[in-house]
Amino acid sequence: MTGTIIADMRHGFGLLAKLHLRMMRERPEMDLMAVLLLTIICFLGGIGLMLNHAVSEIFHRSGDAAVVLVTARGSSAGEVESFISTSSIANLRNSLSEANFKKLKFNEQLVVSSSKEESGRQQFLSVRGVATADFTSNRKVRIVEGRMFGENRYELVVGRAALRAFPSFKVGSKIELAKQNWLVVGIFEMAGDVRENEIVGNLEQVQYAHGAQSMVSSIRIAAANADEALRISNAINADNALEFTARSEASYFEQQVKPVLQATTRLQVLIMGLMIPTALLGLISILRVQNLNMLDKLNMLSFIGYQGADIRISLIVRALVLGLVASLLTCLIVSNLVAGRSIELEMGLQAMDIRFQAAPWIYLVIGSVSCVLAVCAAIMNKVKVELIR
Secondary structure, three states: OHHHHHHHHOOOOHHHHHHHHHHHHHOHHHHHHHHHHHHHHHHHHHHHHHHHHHHHHHHHOOOOOOEEEEEEOOOOOOHHHOOEEHHHHHHHHHHHHHOOOOOOOEEEEEEEEEEEEEOOEEEEEEEEEEOHHHHHHOOOOEEEEEOOOOOOOOEEEEEHHHHHHOOOOOOOOEEEEOOEEEEEEEEEEOOOOHHHHEEEEEHHHHHHHOOOOOEEOEEEEEOOOHHHHHHHHHHHHHOOOOOEEEEEHHHHHHHHHHHHHHHHHHHHHHHHHHHHHHHHHHHHHHHHHHHHHOHHHHHHHHHOOOOHHHHHHHHHHHHHHHHHHHHHHHHHHHHHHHOOOEEEEEEOOEEEEEEOOOOHHHHHHHHHHHHHHHHHHHHHOOHHHHHOO
């Protein structure tokens, strides 16, 4: 009878599964430590991936390949550090006219950086001046509360993301910018555009308040399509007499996002490069103690006929299960506690309110890393050699 039972056990992993389940119930502390360690590592990595994904998405949504963005030559830092004299815009029109680009509509804008105190600390704030008609004609702009700012009035509309960073900028509130009192008359959205981090007012009022009556930061030219936008950009860049740089709005925002992504990626690589080896060593130690606690039972399995390979596989499968549990726990924490929350990033003289975004590939990466770390720790655990001799 006993021989029959032992023979049946040799043909499957039923006894191994029961043994590991019993050990998990009797001594759960080591399994909990392993899951906790994996969860912490995957959580930190997941936050970094979500931040990079959010930054990339918000900038890529902001650009229009059919819009030419003209800034001052050499202003690589962006619109906020671009200064164009309004007297030079006539030269731009003449140059494009000579290149057979006629009847183009110029949308002149001024972007200035300011700072305001909110919740006891100073925060950067971007203020954009644009003609009311030009801002209203943008198909992405949607007033979600209040109304649009009027012409010749010190009125502002606040982007949805800017409102999260400055909760006091509610409709009807008055704020002081450049020693001038402004009335907040509306809240706007731009389909997740990065410019939701700005407050916007009429161009002439923003120019006057900041002492920049004869200056703009950029000129936007709406082309018929992306190909025409490219031809217009090439014509402007080829004219050495002009002190302008032109590219599509999409290219501009792609350029702006690169240093941000590089900075966040370097930080993430540094953190994970230090934590992953430490976590792997910790997992190896935890699994070693776990296996030592099972020493008598594993020796019994060897005595009744289980091969060393079977025992090795069972230990790896157990580690894989712990990795799966940790990945599921991390995904639950990330989706319920992190996704949708925002963080403020400062980019030079501008501040952005970035909302963490989850994506299916991020959950896949979290699950893969958790399982790979757990399996690697099980394979590298030298105690297995001692247990199955």
